[in-house]
Amino acid sequence: MNWEKWHGRYDTPDSPLARRLSAVQERIRLALDDCPAGPLRVVSLCAGQGRDLLGVLPGHPRRPDVRARLVELDPSNVELAAEAARAAGLRDVEAVAADAALLDHCDGMAPADLVLVCGVFGNIEDPDIERTIDACRQLCKTGGRVIWTRHRKDPDRVPSICEWFEERGFEREWVTDADILQGVGVHRFRGRPVPLRPGTRAFSFVGYDKLQP
Template identity: 45%
Template sequence: MSPKTDWNAWHEDYEDPSSLLSERLRVVQRHIDDWLDETAPAAVSVMSSCAGDGRDLLEVLEARSDAGRVTATLLEADPRNAGRAAEHISRLGLSHVEVRCADAGMSDAYAGTVPSDLVLLCGIFGNVDDEDVHNTISSATQFCANDSLLIWTRHRRTPDLTPRIRAWFSDHGFAEEDFVAPEHSIYSVGVHRFLGDPTPLRRGQRLFTFTR
């Protein structure tokens, strides 16, 4: 984990509903909510990598009466964030949602959780180098079930990597369903559907390392 960024304090911007981070969160949550509508009433699985306090998924589940059909694993390295996610889960009584305090940069962290029907890679691609972004996208075929949805985020600071990210997803069997990139901000949210068959999880692989 980065020695420079306090990833617990990073969440403070979420307390301001007018912040751009809150705006980005609402975009991600709208897609999660739409996906739950689309998949109802089936039992579905979710994997969130570098989940933070998990509010993107947990706040959506909180507002739904069918949260019980969702099995989820949140992978998060910072024990303070993992702890807040666990408290939230416990408050909601979601017995099929777990938090693993683990290094999601290692493929072993995903054992038993993938392939999933919804994969969240939010807040990763802006904090790792380009090669690790590519590496993670190549490995996403191990995370995703056939016809699953993958939601990712990345800033568009110059040089904007998002055109290459979108091409890399396409190269690996993903079809783009949405790309939200508002003019008033540098955030972006990508939504891709995995059209291929999952590849087996390769243990012992380093996928990414946070640089910030």
């Protein structure tokens, strides 16, 4: 898969992915609006070109407060994200070329105010979805939010994802309607963060095409 070219799908107006990106960006805006005063930390797993956060932060009033780490394995997308951050003058946004499944790459950023898990759950198997949600307890501070995505094709895993979050101390804030193909959800952590455990692997990336029945 050429992941740089894949991102071109976001540029097709009114496509499912374009609508998903718009929904994610709106939820990021609302989350930043609601964060308490002071420094903020944001972590994005499998961040791609960083379009979700970088599409919001340059014009947001909380911009000076945000320190962010975008973790992405594909080096060409990492460079594009880094270039976009530099062009916007976002000196506290770093794009890291690394395996986002390894929580070690979030060291120094957890627990975060906002954790983005977008484009992940549709590319990994069910046990790894649950394991990743469990790992969010290491990544998210009390009162922080996880914004996540998952398509709603059969089998629709969105109801299960909500249950798995809620079993682990997360409160459902918002989920797109069931008839929207590219689902987006927001869960807020009401529990106590678990200390980051070095060596924790949250998932193995399989790929959407290989998971289709």
